[in-house]
Amino acid sequence: MATQILMPALSPTMEEGTLAKWLVKEGDTVSSGDILAEIETDKATMEFEAVDEGIVGKILVAEGSEGVKVNTPIAVMVEEGESVDDAESPAPSGDSAPAQETPAAPVEAAPASAPATPKAKAVEPDWPEGTEMKTQTVREALRDAMAEEMRSDANVFVMGEEVAEYQGAYKVTQGLLDEFGSKRVIDTPITEHGFAGIGVGAAFGGLKPIVEFMTFNFAMQAIDQIINSAAKTLYMSGGQMGCPMVFRGPNGAAARVGAQHSQDYAAWYAMIPGLKVAMPYSAADAKGLLKSAIRDPNPVIFLENEILYGRSFEVPALDDFTVPFGKAKIWREGKDVTIVSFGIGMQYALEAAEKLADEGIDAEVIDLRTLRPLDYGTVIESVKKTNRCVTVEEGFPVGAIGNHLSAYIMQNAFDYLDAPVINCTGKDVPMPYAANLEKHALVTTAEVIEAVKQVTYR
Template structure:
């Protein structure tokens, strides 16, 4: 199986869907002539031309609104946000218009738009560029939220997202763009709403998603090697719809839960998970659910300290030991 980067995997998904469906359009800042701010869309302009790969001005509310309007007429725009952090200037378009138009029209309209781009900290760009809004987005019924952790998932989930008839928000990670992994060539589709056991275990379930999956796997390896503790790492992959059956299955196996998320703790994805687990699997739990989140402050700039603000293998390891204590 070919080994490619997360960045290439996303590009392959885009190219294959552009090839498959003439209504797919890639649009965003620097996606065409510049080849992508993070080179995700590199080469697509040369291959598909300016009608399919469209550079926009720095005008997120405007161009995302245009994408939503076009999607109501059957175009399937894949909009790149250079950073998901910029969603704040297009909030009304994304979460009033895209999220609500189906409902407010009594189901007459649907909005098959994908908005994708990186949403992460860890790159020393300060608080304005380090937002992780998956909880904010998923709070809006009508939308779907995807956070892939591996190249194979990124490709398979993006293909599903582009074919989906609801608005899908696809949150990537600049720290993962260079990560490599095996990715099936050609048609490889991962359905939205299906979690994946990235590592099987029996003593502890670590529920996580996005880059925190990698940190959790690193910590799980140390736990196994040094503590003889068998941790299961469950990658949610999609936040909404949520594969809660896989969560329940894992909890029933290990009876101990640690949630790891690159999220501020207040009203996070983890908060929702913890509520649901105690509500639906209370008797399976041998102890309180623990959570490791981003340290609750705006993203600090200072490079070595930012590492400690975010989940990292050392913090995950410590949280796992606390969960089992």
């Protein structure tokens, strides 16, 4: 049967092209792979090959023709003994691309991703009243979380630099090698990109890896595997393949280690759909959130803090204590201003609230605890009550979590605001080494107090 040869699309963006030259003439016999013509696209001049064998019956578009639209018939191929008149015309409509039909997308609005007014989650207590408490450092709480989950699930293992024999560069994995052995507590070479990828592959294979980065600064070496492989595969596979794993380690500034070792990546990871992101402040949250993270079927970025590792907090003495993701914690109730923070930023937020109380300003302090999912409801409810908001974080000021919250509050509680939201962040500079400069590069309690006074017009 005679078939039409259509002007091909030869690049992702090509809509029309120039038929530069015919390399066959009417009556020529061609076989699959022979070049029929040269076509100039928006990118280059391409050779256009025959797909099937046949005879060139008729050339419909002369060489040198410009602006030939994709899918325009340019020639007719016939089989031996067949005439050109047998060719169907025009091109069968069923073959045209959906892109060339009436566009449907702008008419049908895409469904929204989340309900317009999420509920405040922080109202429920994390543990029952009267629960026995014990004092623990954040470091111990994290270790206990991993040990408990490893005891209950044989799929869980820890890998990273110095996690086993050295007992952890910051001693977070202390004792795990003794209890679980070298099969499940694995020292890796210093090769973040490689072992992050191996961790993701092991998760595809049905295990539940905990990949420790000695610090999140080094995770930059592995960011392709975290974003492109871990976060996106569930979506790209249409839900067939998940990545149940945790990437954890200290994040943010330590002390006097300079620009390459002092950076808060919270906003970077929180931007990525497919990742969950936790950044605890207290030991109880560190334990409860890490246990939830290990059980979560999705990839979790778990951002710890070196300065907080040695800090002690009260932790509930429960057999299986977990904290759900997407539930903020109200550390302090207040009526004059809402201070929203997370991770080590909470230290400045709480200190500021304490001092502000002495001056008669009653601050409500919210710890987001997880940045993805984020408990928007608790923030909005609080702002509706106080009508003022200050955000506090250690990261850079451009594209910060606070920027996002400000926009969210503006869109969802604009009429309740009595002052613009202020974002307290680290300064827009690489971290300096000198002690005095470093102190000023970080967010400070004084800045938080100043911001609160500004939004309360004191």
